[in-house]
Amino acid sequence: MSDYFIGLTGGIASGKSALEKAFAKQGVVVADADLLAREVVAPGEPALAAVVERFGRDVLQADGQLDRAALRVRVFGDPDQRRALEAILHPAIRARLEAICRAAPGLYAIATVPLLTEGGGRAAYPWLHRILVVDTPAAVQKARLMQRDGIDAVLADRMMDAQASRAERLALADDIVVNDGDLAHLQRAADQLHARYVALASSTP
Structure with missing residues (x-):
């Protein structure tokens, strides 16, 4: 059973689901709040x-x-x-x-919490050891959101404004993956973080 836990968060259309899948390829259990x-x-x-x-x-x-x-x-x-x-x-x-x-089996597990920042951050999730933020430039995030949901720029702005700011999310981060590239980039980032998390979990009493 796991004794080391990572909180995964990010803004809407930032790429959380894609990063989840990248970790899942390593056999990591991911629990998704949504x-x-x-x-x-x-x-x-x-x-x-x-x-x-x-x-x-x-x-x-x-x-x-x-x-x-x-x-x-x-x-x-x-x-x-x-x-x-x-x-x-x-x-x-x-x-x-x-x-x-x-x-979860394995040395560590991931909890994906889209509204982790808005929902109280570390105080609300004291069992998390690290927080991983998927960070996307606002212009890229907006374009992805419009394409994904088939909405206009005004609604996309409203949806993004309803969430915590990029700065507020980054202030919580122990680790950051900048998602402004392709899926291969995300997989490489997940592979590197997986090695780091395995090492950290192995050395944590």
Whole structure:
């Protein structure tokens, strides 16, 4: 089981998923907060019951699944509602991330947390040993986001502005991968970091 943990984060369309895949090729277990965010609100999960208690049964579909669109309407543009939702979901996601990482085979595991900076940083994830930031120049990030989501420049700017700033993310970083090249560049960076993390994990009591 792993005893050494890396937090992977970065802005929207920065290349987190591609870097995840590069580490996965090395056999590293990666727990992704975005995927777990769906699992913790599956029918029967305590977090879903808490969401329904707070926001009402009209956020459920007929089959008992969470109606994400309806919930999004409720919290969009209302900071109090958004914070209430985050107070329910974030602890459940953090607990599941940690459990997956601690149960992972290998010397270390990675927790991908897109909103790590916004969600409290190191204070919210005290079990992380290092934080790896995928950093992308703003112009490149914006172009990728527009192409990926088929949106215009105005919406892309709004989505980027809603997240922590590039400087705020970099202030948390122990390691940085600059993603302004191709997938081969990311793989080389992941290979180099993998060797470093294996060495660090091996030497950590």
